[in-house]
Amino acid sequence: xxxxxxxxxxxxxxxxxxxxxxxxxxxxxxxxxxxxxxxxxxxxxxxxxxxxxxxxxxxxxxxxxxxxxxxxxxxxxxxxxxxxxxxxxxxxxxxxxxxxxxxxxxxxxxxxxxxxxxxxxxxxxxxxxxxxxxxxxxxxxxxxxxxxxxxxxxxxxxxxxxxxxxxxxxxxxxxxxxxxxxxxxxxxxxxxxxxxxxxxxxxxxxxxxxxxxxxxxxxxxxxxxxxxxxxxxxxxxxxxxxxxxxxxxxxxxxxxxxxxxxxxxxxxxxxxxxxxxxxxxxxxxxxxxxxxxxxxxxxxxxxxxxxxxxxxxxxxxxxxxxxxxxxxxxxxxxxxxxxxxxxxxxxxxxxxxxxxxxxxxxxxxxxxxxxxxxxxxxxxxxxxxxxxxxxxxxxxxxxxxxxxxxxxxxxxxxxxxxxxx
Amino acid sequence: xxxxxxxxxxxxxxxxxxxxxxxxxxxxxxxxxxxxxxxxxxxxxxxxxxxxxxxxxxxxxxxxxxxxxxxxxxxxxxxxxxxxxxxxxxxxxxxxxxxxxxxxxxxxxxxxxxxxxxxxxxxxxxxxxxxxxxxxxxxxxxxxxxxxxxxxxxxxxxxxxxxxxxxxxxxxxxxxxxxxxxxxxxxxxxxxxxxxxxxxxxxxxxxxxxxxxxxxxxxxxxxxxxxxxxxxxxxxxxxxxxxxxxxxxxxxxxxxxxxxxxxxxxxxxxxxxxxxxxxxxxxxxxxxxxxxxxxxxxxxxxxxxxxxxxxxxxxxxxx
Numbered sequence: 024x025x026x027x028x029x030x031x032x033x034x035x036x037x038x039x040x041x042x043x044x045x046x047x048x049x050x051x052x053x054x055x056x057x058x059x060x061x062x063x064x065x066x067x068x069x070x071x072x073x074x075x076x077x078x079x080x081x082x083x084x085x086x087x088x089x090x091x092x093x094x095x096x097x098x099x100x101x102x103x104x105x106x107x108x109x110x111x112x113x114x115x116x117x118x119x120x121x122x123x124x125x126x127x128x129x130x131x132x133x134x135x136x137x138x139x140x141x142x143x144x145x146x147x148x149x150x151x152x153x154x155x156x157x158x159x160x161x162x163x164x165x166x167x168x169x170x171x172x173x174x175x176x177x178x179x180x181x182x183x184x185x186x187x188x189x190x191x192x193x194x195x196x197x198x199x200x201x202x203x204x205x206x207x208x209x210x211x212x213x214x215x216x217x218x219x220x221x222x223x224x225x226x227x228x229x230x231x232x233x234x235x236x237x238x239x240x241x242x243x244x245x246x247x248x249x250x251x252x253x254x255x256x257x258x259x260x261x262x263x264x265x266x267x268x269x270x271x272x273x274x275x276x277x278x279x280x281x282x283x284x285x286x287x288x289x290x291x292x293x294x295x296x297x298x299x300x301x302x303x304x305x306x307x308x309x310x311x312x313x314x315x316x317x318x319x320x321x322x323x324x325x326x327x328x329x330x331x332x333x334x335x336x337x338x339x340x341x342x343x344x345x346x347x348x349x350x351x352x353x354x355x356x357x358x359x360x361x362x363x364x365x366x367x368x369x370x371x372x373x374x375x376x377x378x379x380x381x382x383x384x385x386x387x388x389x390x391x392x393x394x395x396x397x398x399x400x401x402x403x404x405x406x407x408x409x410x411x412x413x414x415x416x417x418x419x420x421x422x423x424x425x426x427x428x429x430x431x432x433x434x435x436x437x438x439x440x441x442x443x444x
Numbered sequence: 445x446x447x448x449x450x451x452x453x454x455x456x457x458x459x460x461x462x463x464x465x466x467x468x469x470x471x472x473x474x475x476x477x478x479x480x481x482x483x484x485x486x487x488x489x490x491x492x493x494x495x496x497x498x499x500x501x502x503x504x505x506x507x508x509x510x511x512x513x514x515x516x517x518x519x520x521x522x523x524x525x526x527x528x529x530x531x532x533x534x535x536x537x538x539x540x541x542x543x544x545x546x547x548x549x550x551x552x553x554x555x556x557x558x559x560x561x562x563x564x565x566x567x568x569x570x571x572x573x574x575x576x577x578x579x580x581x582x583x584x585x586x587x588x589x590x591x592x593x594x595x596x597x598x599x600x601x602x603x604x605x606x607x608x609x610x611x612x613x614x615x616x617x618x619x620x621x622x623x624x625x626x627x628x629x630x631x632x633x634x635x636x637x638x639x640x641x642x643x644x645x646x647x648x649x650x651x652x653x654x655x656x657x658x659x660x661x662x663x664x665x666x667x668x669x670x671x672x673x674x675x676x677x678x679x680x681x682x683x684x685x686x687x688x689x690x691x692x693x694x695x696x697x698x699x700x701x702x703x704x705x706x707x708x709x710x711x712x713x714x715x716x717x718x719x720x721x722x723x724x725x726x727x728x729x730x731x732x733x734x735x736x737x738x739x740x741x742x743x744x745x746x747x748x749x750x751x752x753x754x755x756x757x758x759x760x761x762x763x
Contacts (some may be wrong), residue, residue, distance in 0.1 A: 110728070113728075113731070114728055117512055117515040117731075118515070120515040120516050121514075121515040121516075121518070138512055138731060139512065141512070141513070142511070142512035142513035142515065142516055143513055143516055143517075144512075144515075144516055216602075218602075225709060225711065226708065226709040226710055226711025226712060226713075226714075227709050270601065270602050271601055271602075271620055271623045271624075272600055272601045272602055272603075272622075272623050273623075274623050274711060274712040274713075275596070275600070275601075275622045275623050275708065275711070275712065284603070287603070289602070289603060338516075410729055410730050410731065411730055414725065414729065414730065417711070418711075418713055418714050421625075421711050421712040421713035421714075422625075422712075422713040424712070425623070425624060425625050425712050425713055426625075427713075442534075
């Protein structure tokens with residue numbers, strides 16, 4: 024039937040239908056708008072508790088799921104995990120804070136926790152009945168901001184020197200313990216396609232994390248970047264590049280890249296952390312050892328950065344739920360769960376007793392446990408200002424490693440770090 | 445808001461229409477008006493909500509002290525032009541602006557030049573034309589971050605494929621593609637050109653199909669050279685398409701972020717820092733949302749200027 028043959032009445036109805044369509048259309052758009060807005064504020068379920076973390080990695084997600092199901096059973100509630108990429112935990116939490124839909128527990132990277140605490144978003148865990156007994160002072164500080172204990176760590180990690188046992192044995196070399204020894208050893212191990220050492224000097228937190236043991240063991244300090252001690256540490260990195268025993272690509276490597284280089288046999292030693300062990304062990308014929316990071320002078324303290332995540336309770340205003348959140352953390356960070364998490368992730372349990380058990384289980388990682396004992400938190404001195412300091416420092420060591428003088432680069436970094444606030 | 449009145453009065457106006465036999469012409473016109481508004485309403489509401497609101501908020505935010513605590517107490521005191529002067533005084537901003545200019549112009553020239561050459565090449569008939577053309581589309585299908593990660597491996601100074609490839613020809617196998625501050629921006633531009641070629645090629649190829657074949661026949665009868673034909677027939681007739689390609693290319697290039705984050709993270713030594721990465725760093729690493737908004741506004745302003753060019757070009761096409 025063509026349009027010309029439509030009876031008059033039908034045509035009128037059709038025209039009216041067109042007019043009527045305006046109403047539903049406007050209603051639909053209004054509906055879309057309201058649902059879009061409603062999506063911002065989530066409804067809380069009374070029996071379901073949520074933990075926000077960065078365990079997007081398959082194995083980590085699985086381990087956490089197992090922990091949470093054990094704790095759910097023990098506490099008689101349902102705990103769900105919500106995982107977002109590490110870089111988004113902070114921004115996601117802030118967004119959730121403004122829409123009043125915060126989860127019950129947030130797992131922050133320890134370097135980020137002060138920022139959230141500074142904004143007034145966290146609850147003192149001691150008021151929720153969590154004890155800090157059996158936790159070494161350094162690790163309590165690690166989870167504290169301005170003296171208040173906001174974050175409970177399950178495990179902590181730090182950096183260590185990983186080396187290829189076969190390569191060192193073949194060259195008849197000892198594991199280096201001082202800067203000079205490391206420089207000499209790395210030089211001797213640099214042959215053909217193999218560099219003596221690999222580390223990350225990338226333009227992100229990875230690079231800064233790796234620079235801290237060199238800066239701190241030499242007496243340098245993040246609150247005063249333009250010091251002789253920091254410059255010396257940077258010059259030491261430069262000397263490794265100058266010798267050719269550290270690839271120039273180091274400025275473009277993340278810690279995962281460094282691990283790849285080590286596994287591929289492109290580096291005889293590397294600076295890295297225990298979270299790489301799972302991957303390292305997938306290569307069966309690679310016989311690796313671990314040692315403390317070499318120090319400037321024999322007998323000095325090897326001070327590494329304390330890394331890892333802390334469990335926190337954000338202020339939701341619902342005291343009953345906050346109390347339960349405290350219990351969830353108590354369960355997740357309990358001795359048993361610490362050991363099982365440490366066993367999976369190769370990191371060191373935060374609790375002293377748990378750490379002792381763990382040491383017996385994995386004696387090959389002893390060096391790591393030692394390094395943790397003297398390790399330092401990145402935010403202890405500068406607190407919420409860490410991100411500014413970190414950005415300035417990244418830029419500085421990258422400039423220095425690609426040709427500038429260490430002093431000039433650090434001078435500028437110091438200015439940049441302090442002009443921020 | 446006019447849209448709500450339209451929806452409220454529409455049903456009321458509808459009712460008498462059934463009883464009154466002959467509606468006056470003025471009333472009919474008004475009714476038509478209303479129904480027109482009804483159809484526009486969804487789009488207007490959508491734009492206002494998802495485009496207008498964020499835009500206005502971003503401008504406001506650049507004049508506010510917007511810190512992490514704002515998310516809790518909602519307090520973001522206005523601080524005049526503090527954010528603006530802070531950003532403009534930071535020498536990183538000048539650097540990033542310069543890098544953005546170089547990156548955008550370099551990428552556009554490369555993408556467009558190679559895209560156009562390929563488009564012209566593929567208008568010729570030869571075996572495997574279709575297969576090759578679709579193969580060249582591949583970079584377009586790969587997500588930006590994936591290309592970034594793959595290219596980072598290819599460009600690695602020591603273990604990268606590109607250097608070992610060049611090495612076999614004795615062509616300086618140790619080029620510091622991404623590790624030298626002087627070279628990194630150039631390498632990032634190269635990768636972006638690689639990514640942008642398919643888009644340019646496809647659109648320009650489409651445009652070339654529209655050019656009447658008779659004109660080329662006439663040109664060849666007149667004895668015009670290939671270059672002359674290209675300059676006097678292809679280019680002028682392709683002009684509207686070229687405008688579209690360049691403006692769209694500009695918009696997507698000037699706000700580049702993901703590719704640079706995946707390739708260099710803005711490094712080494714801030715040598716690949718652009719306005720896009722600076723906004724990201726200010727807002728999401730330093731959590732200084734005010735400063736981030738300032739850089740974001742500068743980007744919007746630059747894009748807006750080019751959007752006007754685009755609209756004007758389109759309007760003159762319509763006439």
